[in-house]
Each structure stands twice: as C-alpha cells, then as structure tokens.
Amino acid sequence: MTQDQASTAFPTPLVLAGAGKMGAALLRGWLAGGLDPAAVTVIDPQPSPEIAVLCAERGLRLNPDAASPAGALVLGIKPQVLDAAAPALGAWIGPDTLVVSILAGKTIADLKRRLPAARAVVRVMPNLPASIGRGATGAVGSPEVGPQARAAAERLLARSGLVAWLDDEALIDAVTAVSGSGPAYVFLLAEALAEAGVAAGLPPELSEQLARATVAGAGALLDADAREAGQLRRDVTSPGGTTAAALAVLMREGALPDLMREAVGAAKRRAGELSG
Numbered sequence: 365m366t367q368d369q370a371s372t373a374f375p376t377p378l379v380l381a382g383a384g385k386m387g388a389a390l391l392r393g394w395l396a397g398g399l400d401p402a403a404v405t406v407i408d409p410q411p412s413p414e415i416a417v418l419c420a421e422r423g424l425r426l427n428p429d430a431a432s433p434a435g436a437l438v439l440g441i442k443p444q445v446l447d448a449a450a451p452a453l454g455a456w457i458g459p460d461t462l463v464v465s466i467l468a469g470k471t472i473a474d475l476k477r478r479l480p481a482a483r484a485v486v487r488v489m490p491n492l493p494a495s496i497g498r499g500a501t502g503a504v505g506s507p508e509v510g511p512q513a514r515a516a517a518e519r520l521l522a523r524s525g526l527v528a529w530l531d532d533e534a535l536i537d538a539v540t541a542v543s544g545s546g547p548a549y550v551f552l553l554a555e556a557l558a559e560a561g562v563a564a565g566l567p568p569e570l571s572e573q574l575a576r577a578t579v580a581g582a583g584a585l586l587d588a589d590a591r592e593a594g595q596l597r598r599d600v601t602s603p604g605g606t607t608a609a610a611l612a613v614l615m616r617e618g619a620l621p622d623l624m625r626e627a628v629g630a631a632k633r634r635a636g637e638l639s640g
C-alpha cells in the first residue's frame with residue numbers, strides 16, 4: 365500500500381451486500397485495516413454463523429430495516445441474484461455513492477441498468493488469493509469515477525493484493541482468463557507434477573508434498589525476486605541438465621506455451637459468453 369492509499373479514508377458509511385467467500389474476505393481485510401465497525405452495514409439474507417457473530421461482537425449493522433445512501437456500496441453477491449437483489453440495494457445508492465462490484469460477467473452498463481441511481485461504478489475482477497491478501501485484481505471505473513473515487517476504491521481493495529487499473533472495460537474478459545481463473549491453472553500444475561512424481565516412482569503422499577511445496581516456493585520466489593519469470597527459468601536451467609531435459613518436453617510445439625495460449629483464449633471467450 366502506498367502512503368496515499370494508506371492515508372485515504374475508507375468511504376463511509378460502507379455497505380457490503382453479500383458476505384460470502386469474497387465479501388467476507390474483503391470485510392475482514394477492511395476491519396483489520398482500521399475501518400470503524402460502526403460505519404459498516406452488512407446485507408445478507410442468510411448470513412453465515414461467522415458473519416453473524418462478527419457483526420454482533422464488533423458492532424456492525426446486519427440487515428437493517430431502513431436503508432439510506434451509503435458512501436460506498438460493495439456488491440459481493442453472485443451475478444445470478446443481481447436482478448432479484450437490485451431493487452432493495454438501490455435504496456443504498458445516492459448521487460455520491462461509490463458502487464464497487466466484484467460480480468463476474470456484469471458490465472458497468474449491466475450494473476447501471478439494474479441500479480439506475482448508480483453514478484460512479486468500479487467493476488473489479490478479483491481472484492481467490494485475494495482472500496489471503498495475495499490476489500491479483502483488475503479494476504475499471506465508469507466515467508464518473510474521478511481521482512477521489514478511485515482512491516476510495518483502492519482503499520477498499522488495497523488489502524486484497526495487487527490492483528491493476530484498466531483503461532478499457534473490454535480487457536476485463538482477458539483479465540478474467542489470466543488472473544481470475546489463473547489460480548486453478550497453478551493448482552492443476554501442482555496436481556500434474558504430483559501425479560508425474562508418482563509415475564516416476566515416488567510414494568503418492570511424498571510426491572504431493574514435494575509438488576505442493578515446489579509450486580508454493582517457486583511462487584514465493586517469483587514474488588520476492590524482481591527478475592522476470594523467463595529469466596528465473598533460464599537461470600535455473602543448466603545446458604544439458606535435468607531441468608533442460610524436462611523443459612524441452614514442456615516447451616516443444618503444441619506443449620505448455622501453446623496450450624496456455626489456447627486455454628486463456630477459451631476462458632476469455634467463455635467470459636464474453638457469460639457476460640450480461
């Protein structure tokens with residue numbers, strides 16, 4: 365977090381609609397970041413026991429009867445419940461309310477159609493590691509999002525990890541295909557490496573342990589070292605060595621780089637099909 369982000373106040377009153385996996389993770393991050401619990405309202409018709417206890421113990425409002433315009437309304441509901449939820453959520457939106465949506469596939473235009481009072485809207489595409497503060501999030505704002513609203517949105521997203529602003533909303537399908545869906549590709553890599561280890565003679569449990577620690581360790585190294593991924597790879601590959609033998613298979617025509625391009629293309633196409 366930069367000094368500017370750290371010193372920007374949270375937009376309050378803050379309303380979170382949908383305190384499921386992603387919403388609850390954001391909420392916990394805000395509270396850990398110093399957001400006053402008394403400034404928070406949580407809307408979730410069937411909150412999990414953890415959320416109900418958190419609200420009761422820390423003094424957050426949960427499902428109040430009356431609504432009034434918020435400083436920010438963060439949408440953490442599933443995209444398929446937007447139509448049903450929108451009329452009630454609209455009551456939390458005034459001309460100065462910043463609306464932040466993490467709904468996959470819902471464009472800024474979709475959101476404004478369902479929430480006609482909304483002006484400044486930030487659409488974000490987080491990924492699963494955001495729940496441990498190690499996410500990669502793409503964000504794009506409607507034209508009404510000025511520097512102040514953008515700083516407020518960054519304040520809300522800062523504890524999720526990397527936040528990359530996009531100039532063009534059309535890029536969000538590609539962001540979805542790379543970072544939104546990306547953690548699953550890495551989990552598959554760990555699975556495939558463990559299976560290959562078993563095929564090479566390792567006991568399954570040991571192979572799983574080694575593969576998991578290797579993927580996690582390589583990820584941590586990538587994070588800690590400023591060198592590009594390709595440079596790190598070249599630096600651990602001695603000519604004629606074991607890594608070079610494996611990479612010759614992984615990088616041959618039709619193998620991993622070609623497959624990844626095809627996979628990301630398929631995810632991007634699917635993101636486009638699911639939008640609306």
Ligand SMILES: NC(=O)c1ccc[n+]([C@@H]2O[C@H](COP(=O)([O-])OP(=O)(O)OC[C@H]3O[C@@H](n4cnc5c(N)ncnc54)[C@H](OP(=O)(O)O)[C@@H]3O)[C@@H](O)[C@H]2O)c1
Nearest residue numbers: 382383384385386407408410440441442443449467468492
């Ligand atoms: N999980 C991810 O990795 C990920 C990544 C990128 C984007 N997203 C986006 O994040 C959003 C939330 O995903 P999630 O995995 O956190 O889903 P989730 O765990 O199902 O959370 C959604 C929450 O909203 C609640 N809800 C349902 N109707 C509501 C209403 N009318 N008003 C307020 N709350 C309502 C749900 O309650 P019930 O359970 O009782 O229905 C649930 O607690 C989705 O739009 C998804 O596209 C998720």
